[in-house]
Amino acid sequence: MKTSRIFTFRGASAVTLFATSAVSALGFIWPFLLKHKQGHPQWIFLIAVPCALLLLFINVSNHELDAKSVALLAVLSALIAALRPMGTGAVGIEPMWFILILAARVFGPSFGFLLGTLSMVLSASITGGFGPWLAYQSFAAGWVGLGVALIPKRLIGRAELFALALYGIIAAEFFGIAMDLQFWPWALGADSQLSYEAGVPLATNFAHFFSYHFLSAMAWDIPRAIFTTTLIFLTGKPVLHTLRRAYTKAAFLNPIEFIERAKEQAVAK
Amino acid sequence: MRKSLHPLTLWIAAIFLAIGVVALDSAYIAIAIVGVVALFVFIRRDGSPWNMSFPLSLRIGATILAIRTVVGVLIGVPIPGRTLFTIPILHLPSWMPGIRIGGAVTLERLSSSLHEGIIIATLIALFGAATSLTSPHKLLRVTPSFIYEIGITLVIATSLFPQLATGVRRIRTAQRLRGIEKVKLGSIALPLLEEALARSLQLAASMDSRGYGVSRKRSRYRPQQWLARDSAFILLTGLLTLVMVAQ
Amino acid sequence: MITFSNVSLLYPHSTKTILEDLSFEIEEGEMVLVMGETGSGKSSLLRLINGLVPHHTGGILAGDISVDGISTRTVKPGALAHLVGIVGQNPLNGFVTDIVEEELAFTMESLNVAPEVMRKRVEEVLDILGLTAIRSRSIATLSGGEQQRVAIGTALVMHPKVLVLDEPTSALDPIAAEEVLSVLHRLVHDLSVTVIIAEHRLERVIQFVDRIIYIQGNGETAIGPAEEILQKADLVPPIIKLARALHLNDIKTSVRDVRRQTEDIRSRDFPNVASSTHAVTPAIIVSDISHSYGAKRALHNASTTIGHGEIVAIMGRNGAGKSTLLHSIVGLHLPDSGSITVNGRNPVTLKGRQRRHAIGYVPQEPSDLLFAQSVGEECAQADSDNQLNSGSTWALLNTLVPNIALHTHPNDLSEGQRLALVLSIVLAANPEVLVLDEPTRGLDYRAKNLFTLALKEYATQSNRPVLLATHDVELVAELADRVLFLAEGEIVADGTTLDVLLSSPAFAPQVAKIMSPKPWLTVSDVVTAMGNSE
Secondary structure, eight states, X not given: OBOOOOOOXXXXXXXXXXXXXXXXXXHHHHHHHOSSOOSOHXXXXXXXXXXXXXXXXXXHTTTOOOHHHHHHHHHHHHHHHHHGGGGTTSTTOOTHHHHHHHHHHHHOHHHHHHHHHHHHHHHHHHHTOOOTTHHHXXXXXXXXXXXXXXXXXXXXXXXXXXXXXXXXXXHHHHHHHHHHHHHHHHHHTXXXXXXXXXXXXXXXXXXXXXXXXXXXXXXIXXXXXXXXXXXXXXXXHHHHHHHHHHHHHTTTXXXXXXXXXXXXXXXXX | OOOOOOHHHHHHHHHHHHXXXXXXXXXXXXXXXXXXXXXXXXXXXXXXGGGGHHHHHXXXXXXXXXXXXXXXXXXXXXXXXXXXXXXXXXXXXXXXXXXXXXXXEEHHHHHHHHHHHHHHHHHHHHXXXXXXXXXXXXXXXXXXXXXXXXXXXXXXXXXXXXXXXXXXXXXXXXXXXXXXXXXXXXXXXXXXXXXXXXHHHHHHHHHHHTTTTTSSSXXXXXXXXXXXXXHXXXXXXXXXXXXXXXX | OEEEEEEEEEOTTOSSEEEEEEEEEEOTTOEEEEEEOTTSSHHHHHHHHTTHHXXXXXXXXXXXXXXXXXEXXXXXXXXXXXXXXXXXXXXXXXXXXXXXXXXXXHHXXXXXXXXXXXXXXXXXXXXXXXXXXXXXXXXXGSOHHHHHHHHHHHHHTTOOSEEEEESTTTTSOHHHHHHHHHHHHHHHHHHOOEEEEEOSOHHHHGGGOSEEEEEOTTSOEEEEEHHHHHHHOSSOOHHHHHXXXXXXXXXXXXXXXXXXXXXXXXHSOOOOOOOOOOOOOEEXXXXXXXXXXXXXXXXXXXXXXXXXXXXXXEEEOTTSSHHHHHHHHHTSSOOSEEEEEETTBXXXXXXXXXXXXXXXXXXXXXXXXXXXXXXXXXXXXXXXHTTOOTTHHHHHHHHHSOOOOTTOOGXXXXXXXXXXXXXXXXXXTOOSEXXXXXXXXXXXHHHHHHHHHHHHHHHHHHTOOEEEEOOOHHHHHHHOSEEEEEETTEEEEEEEHHHHHHTOSTTOOHHHHHHTTSOOOSHHHHHHHHHHHO
């Protein structure tokens, strides 16, 4: 017998994760896939992506979360939400990413996915910043947490820190692109020079997008990448250490044994 | 004490109105709706911390409006019409697809950008209003049992959040008194993290002791009533939406 | 009701057995105290009762534990919730929602209790614990005593037969502690609930307790009636120390009983010892300060002077303004009116190194100051901050509490060790004034003794003032020269410890209560007086 396992996407929940992620991914890249100018695909996805998120939440809530996972998720997402305001005033200064990435490294990519999503939802509910972007942001943050799975488990010490920092840069840029992708139709509408156009070759749309992205990258993404990476380098080791101690203390998958008498144990040794 | 509405009422109403606003596509009506909503929020606010959501959402909406307008004016596809003023043309390097920044700004171009921005800002304001008047605790109390576990996670996180915020201040104070004047993120984040993690373990033990996860079904204490006034509210907004869509 | 049969416990990643071959039975309606030094396994014992150990924490368990006939081997902790209610050390950390009423309902909701039954039980528990007035309040805004009662309520709501509490009164002022303990007493005597309680501040609990489980330093466990165990225990509350010092035949645990035993002593006359008041030069001067937080007035026209070498205790109920006074003196904020000087300087103007050297502050949560990964690192940091030879802080720590390994993570230390670490770090800066906020929460008697000695040494050897805000009456009796008593933002009493503590029944130490009206606060006072009279 063992104590509970930390939350992991397995079986049916893993399938749901892929399916809902696929729908949400479509929500991000539909401007590149349009063949004909359609009426308001952005509105369709505006409903579809939150529904996908809801579906995922429903699936996860099906007795998959044990008390320890719930408590850790709640506390860490509250922490992330509490640290977010530290960045107001400076664009791109978001302390949430380095905690998300490090926590995903220690507690697992599935946990990281949920942590990213819940932090966004929590942040929105606290600040009232509900907007068409919330479900998109949640998925994107979730993928950042999930993507930590790409870093090999056996890396430790400085190599691990380097890998995490590198991931931090990639993740920051990824999140920036994702946010711009979903914001693109909203911000620019369909009638600016940088807007998407239905039916034109992929290259043209890409070019439009990256010009649009370039401007916001300067402002947000590069500072975010630098900030996150710096934090990972500076505080990565103690934070990882703290998170790992907590993981050990939480006693996931610890053996539970019942023996008859202690004397027997002594004899058996 | 003013009698309260069911937490979902305002949200459903917000969704209805949002559909109506998009369908009607009139900037003036949208602004009028924001005005009415603002008045409503002002009357029904009760000093809770989440009341701040509405002004915040207005600010967010205004920012988006500004961005949209500026972008539209600078790099929008020109719409011929009455020229208001001209911005000097800035030629970009050739690797950026032939974009022309600047040029004549027409009334039509400006109003088109403003129009779209206002619609979006209205949507955000509507949801901001719904957030600001609904207690997150009450809202989470009515979450259906099929998202109970996520719901309870959010309940706990919402309760913890103010306590962590005070924790930041408390630690900062202690550090300052240790003579550490410069606020380093590390020296605050680490004790806070330690404390948060220790709490979570105690919380998990408490939850397990109290029967979390033992029973497959859960009951609900004092289910929130759906009252007549809630139906009336929804009906009213529904009718309004139908009118707007029909235009 | 509860049976432990040959119970031994070993945690998975360690080689040390926590409990060895423990067997006892607890009857229904008993109040049992679990006593032992920090780290002796009290919490593990408590958690064994409802199955948290080993189902939640993992572990190797020998023997059997059964509650009302049900063995904890076979059921998960939650399934025992209707039998065993457990209240952890820090009640605020165990709350799920933020509203009192909903918190009470959470347990029942998880166990799928019908709504009408839930309504009824919530009302019952609100009544029993006196929480009706605060039923819709946000839990974070409640006082410590109220939170503790809500925590007990969440356990009571399932009508358990056993209630287990881990240090329920450590964060409470004496009056709130009394409230909680009398509630527990009522549960035991009116409702026949079996109560198991672990506590360091024995003086508060001892008179309510039927039996004691004493986990000794050498790993052995002694179980028996309170009087019997206390006869031979190492660390005992003042009431027992007094009985031993006076060579009383019977050990009694309540103030009333010991008063009867000591009638003859109190009827004798003792020569008045003139308390030697030597003139002290003022170090901290507080003139007429007032401060408000928004609409709430926290301090009003408070004035006092604290001299060099004095140890002054600031006491009062929670919310009386102790923290505000302390924060004003330490220079965290400028008071709205009035002035404070610490050794001639305005504390608000102090910064960095200067501040460290002028005022040493030990906060309520000592771990707020710690952010290194090991004890060694913290000491090294303190050495370099204060430009000392490396190893100085570590040496200081060793004189306070020996046997701490350098590589231990600060949060793995016991309460007493952590306090010693923070104290070393603060003292490394050689501060001219030492200020402490609630330092003795969670300390056992041994740690408290060491702490008392350390502070006395600091004050007398360097002739520097020590200021501490505390609820711990016994500590004040042992340590403080003067007491400032605050109520509703005003200083209502400012005098010698003897005067102030004797004049307040709720805040009087045990010895004073027993020996009233004689002017004695501690066992040593009594012994000295008796020695002088012979």
